[in-house]
Amino acid sequence: MPLSIERRPDEDQAVATVHAALDAGITLIDTADSYHWHAGERGHNEILVARALARYGRDTSHVLVATKGGRGRPGDGSWTVDATPAHLKRAAEASRKRLGVEAVGLYQLHKPDPGVPWADSVGALRELLDAGTVRAVGISNVTSDQIREAHAILGDALVSVQNQYSPAVRDAEPELQLAARLGLAFLPWSPLGGISRSSLDGPSGPASTDTAFHRIAGDHGVSPQRLGLAWLLHRAPTVIPIPGASRPASILDSARATEIELGAAELRQLEAPRSGP
Template identity: 40%
Template sequence: MSASPHPTAPAPHPAPEFFLGGDLPVRRLGYGTVQLAGPGVWGPRGTDAQATAVLRRAVELGVTLVDTADNYGPGLVEERVAAALHPYPKGLVVATKGGVVRTSAEAWHVEGRPERLRAMCEESLRRLRTDRIDLYQLHRFDREVPMAEQLGALRELRDAGKVRHVGLDSVTAEQLRAALDLDIVPIVSVQNRYNVLDRVSEPLLRLCEARGIAFLPWFPLGNGGLTDHPECAAIARDHGATPSQIALAWLLHHSPVLCPTPGTGSVAHLEENLGAAAIRLTVRELARLDALTATP
């Protein structure tokens, strides 16, 4: 019987890449663009030049997964991505979403009718200046439309060559299992709220692990709540790091399917976030973080 790892020994190094759908490699620590839109993801945040600087620096630092959505702005952030990065470098995966219509900073509704999903995808293709979206994610399931019809629309887009892979956003484990059982279109990713303090979606994560599905956690830093968490701060001091970097490093260690895409409008903050990929936590540090009280 092999001995347990010494508590101060480094934990196994997290895999740096994940293969979406088994054939599309991305570095697991990516960049999310929500902070390029204003409060309520309405209008712009900062200038176009600032957005361009952050997006281009992300690619310079090796990011290969940029995640956006058609309702950020709305439309504006997809246009910022294209303005900064088109023509897209080889190996860069640009993911976007459709299915949520925002009419103001406070008002939005879910729209899952097949004809509207197809139209929204066409608009994203136009704004992103591309013929095919690498990862197109249904932003929410529409309760007024049968799941099979929504997934069928995504299958049509995939069959038409307008979408390479399909993902889901804000789903339960039961919804993902139902979508997989329908077997209408392969699901290669999900996005849900998840971080070291918020593990409500743990059953979904375990299902993703079992099925080889990427899990892109949103609010990976607890919407800023982990930037000064005392336990993260204590561990950070031993690594010459920041609490945010420790929270992101925990995600990379915690599961090989977790692919965080923290968002920021600051180049300095972007560089800090991406530095988390180099942090190797110890067995004891992982245990301390695992033991933190999760959201009930």
């Protein structure tokens, strides 16, 4: 998302960032048709990802590109929601064409629409599967009840849940654990929230480097961001964080989170509701 929204880098830097991720062994790229800045440029990030993959010069058949539909950005900084079956079907087909694929590898419903019955939106995902427009589906910004209902409708075709989860925002713990029990990948969005705060209850705390994440990162000789991603990877075997990046150096640092092993005592400190002194 940072490659296409406000304060985005130029295309050369954006492509270099994607290539750095691929060089580091990253095999999942998460995008959405609503990742853009200005009105009238829907699909900016999908087009960018497709270009970056085409320019890589090496085999990318093992890379899963996941995209999302059901949200919009009018260009004034706001977000809209449209998860009607008709819109989702049009959006998925448009995403497929922008990505230049026969079928979208993973298509995710970006957010439930309060004006549309949940079963209707999920049913549209089933129709996209049956039509061959997408190969697998996921859901995002959902409750535990919505996960259960979607799983009942979609069965094994439902493979992922994408909710906000980070050191600062842990409200989705029930959904994370439910996804693990169902064998669904859990993709925390905005996974680094709270790393630069002394109060991990939200984004309003004073900036500080005196948190358990910073202290333990120092012990390991790594960045707090890398440590935060390592903590997420320890939350459950099905957790796959999706940190954003706009520079090659950032994504390379994130990719090395897989190298960090955290001990039981460290995890207890990091899992405390407040990770300050």
